[in-house]
Amino acid sequence: MNTYRKTIARRIGQPRVGRLLVPGMRRLLVFVLWLAFILLLTLFVGLNAGQLLPALAEDTSDDPLQAGLHKEGLGQSPQAAGTAAGESWMLALVNAENPLPNNHAPRLRSLANGLPFDERAIDQLEGMLAAARAEGLSPLVCSAYRSIDTQRELFDNKVARLRASGMDGAQADAQARREVAYPGTSEHNLGLAADIVSLSYQSLDVAQASTPEFQWLLRHCAEYGFILRYPKDKMGITGVIYEPWHFRYVGVEAATEITEQNLCLEEYLAN
Numbered sequence: 001m002n003t004y005r006k007t008i009a010r011r012i013g014q015p016r017v018g019r020l021l022v023p024g025m026r027r028l029l030v031f032v033l034w035l036a037f038i039l040l041l042t043l044f045v046g047l048n049a050g051q052l053l054p055a056l057a058e059d060t061s062d063d064p065l066q067a068g069l070h071k072e073g074l075g076q077s078p079q080a081a082g083t084a085a086g087e088s089w090m091l092a093l094v095n096a097e098n099p100l101p102n103n104h105a106p107r108l109r110s111l112a113n114g115l116p117f118d119e120r121a122i123d124q125l126e127g128m129l130a131a132a133r134a135e136g137l138s139p140l141v142c143s144a145y146r147s148i149d150t151q152r153e154l155f156d157n158k159v160a161r162l163r164a165s166g167m168d169g170a171q172a173d174a175q176a177r178r179e180v181a182y183p184g185t186s187e188h189n190l191g192l193a194a195d196i197v198s199l200s201y202q203s204l205d206v207a208q209a210s211t212p213e214f215q216w217l218l219r220h221c222a223e224y225g226f227i228l229r230y231p232k233d234k235m236g237i238t239g240v241i242y243e244p245w246h247f248r249y250v251g252v253e254a255a256t257e258i259t260e261q262n263l264c265l266e267e268y269l270a271n
């Protein structure tokens with residue numbers, strides 16, 4: 001190749017190749033930087049969602065992003081969190097000292113008889129009822145979720161009846177608090193409690209304990225994550241009369257431990 005042709009090649013070829021390569025590389029570089037930025041942003045938002053909003057993460061576990069985070073151990077997994085976040089809703093303590101906020105509004109679904117229950121535990125409740133029915137029993141849920149407004153009406157009615165029976169205001173109020181939870185302090189306001197009676201005996205009194213439905217529930221409720229919330233021998237701790245009809249969902253693990261160790265929820269949570 002003579003010098004002339006090399007010179008032409010340099011003059012014509014090299015600048016032409018340079019013009020083609022440099023903009024191409026710039027576009028590639030910009031693209032790679034954008035990709036890295038978007039990946040970092042997605043990861044940052046995903047991690048924050050898992051750490052700052054554990055309740056939301058629990059509720060949105062169907063979300064592929066959250067599901068991925070759970071698998072990789074980056075999100076708030078129930079196992080890793082223990083009772084801190086993943087299970088806290090099912091172990092919520094509601095009593096006279098621990099009232100619910102007035103705006104408490106669980107997501108509800110209705111039982112076959114139309115009564116609402118927390119949607120996160122309704123399948124377990126229905127499973128327990130179905131298993132009892134399969135044994136030839138007839139359990140009946142007569143009360144499930146109640147709004148705090150409804151609770152206020154119940155409480156006021158109880159006070160009125162006690163006053164009509166001769167108690168003064170303070171006595172009636174104190175006695176009513178023993179029999180009907182004060183608005184916001186009832187587990188029925190929480191959405192995880194159900195009063196279950198026998199179809200053939202629907203009174204809410206101690207004789208309910210003699211029905212085969214109660215006997216079966218007492219033996220099997222923990223298998224479905226439920227406990228008898230107000231046992232006879234725990235009245236001094238729960239502050240609530242013996243209620244052989246009021247069952248509370250706490251999850252299978254807690255229910256099993258509570259039942260095996262003969263605890264009430266207050267004692268279990270204090271340990």
Ligand SMILES: [Zn+2]
Binds near residue numbers: 193245246247
């Ligand atoms: Zn109840």
